[in-house]
Amino acid sequence: MPLHESGEDYLETIYLLSKKKDFVRSIDIATELNYSKASISRAMKLLKEAGLITMAEDGQIKLTKAGHQKATDVYSRHTLLTDFFASELGVNPVTAEKDACRIEHVISEETFLRLRAYMTEKGYQTRV
Numbered sequence: 770m771p772l773h774e775s776g777e778d779y780l781e782t783i784y785l786l787s788k789k790k791d792f793v794r795s796i797d798i799a800t801e802l803n804y805s806k807a808s809i810s811r812a813m814k815l816l817k818e819a820g821l822i823t824m825a826e827d828g829q830i831k832l833t834k835a836g837h838q839k840a841t842d843v844y845s846r847h848t849l850l851t852d853f854f855a856s857e858l859g860v861n862p863v864t865a866e867k868d869a870c871r872i873e874h875v876i877s878e879e880t881f882l883r884l885r886a887y888m889t890e891k892g893y894q895t896r897v
Contacts (some may be wrong), residue, residue, distance in 0.1 A: 772819070774874040777843045778802070779812050780821060783832055784840035792829040841897050846873040848896040849885055857891070 772780075782801050786793045799809045813830065816822045821836030832840055850869035854860040860868070876884075 772821075772839065775812065776816060776819075776821075777839070777874055778870075779809075779816060780832065780836055780840040781843045781847065783822065783830060784837070784844060787832070792831075794828045794830060798830075843873060845895060845897050846876060846881055849881070849888060849893070850876070852893060853884060853888060857888075 779798065779802075782798055783793055786797050786801060790797065795806060795809045795813055798804070798813075799806050802809075813822065813824060816836065817824055821833055821839060823831050823833060825831075847869050850872055851862075851865050854865035854868055855862045858865075
């Protein structure tokens with residue numbers, strides 16, 4: 770099932786929150802993204818049906834193996850693009866972050882791989 774931009778953003782947020790917290794709940798995601806609880810609830814249902822997350826009875830949300838892979842793929846694109854814009858092009862870091870967040874969802878695999886190879890040659894270290 771293809772994942773839309775919002776689904777990728779949710780997975781990326783769950784991934785990043787899980788790196789900071791012992792467990793992630795819907796309210797944590799809602800707070801982080803400044804979305805309503807109803808929006809988060811619907812999104813979590815869809816992600817669960819897609820096999821990308823699990824939800825425990827106590828509200829704990831975890832990425833499945835497939836969900837973790839997708840989240841780290843999105844985050845890898847995000848950080849690479851941010852670093853490229855800021856360090857190679859001299860874009861203001863705040864602008865670089867915002868632009869990367871939008872482009873990470875539409876960049877082709879070919880372009881991403883070539884950009885990653887370029888950045889690797891420049892000594893870039895991934896942040897995932």
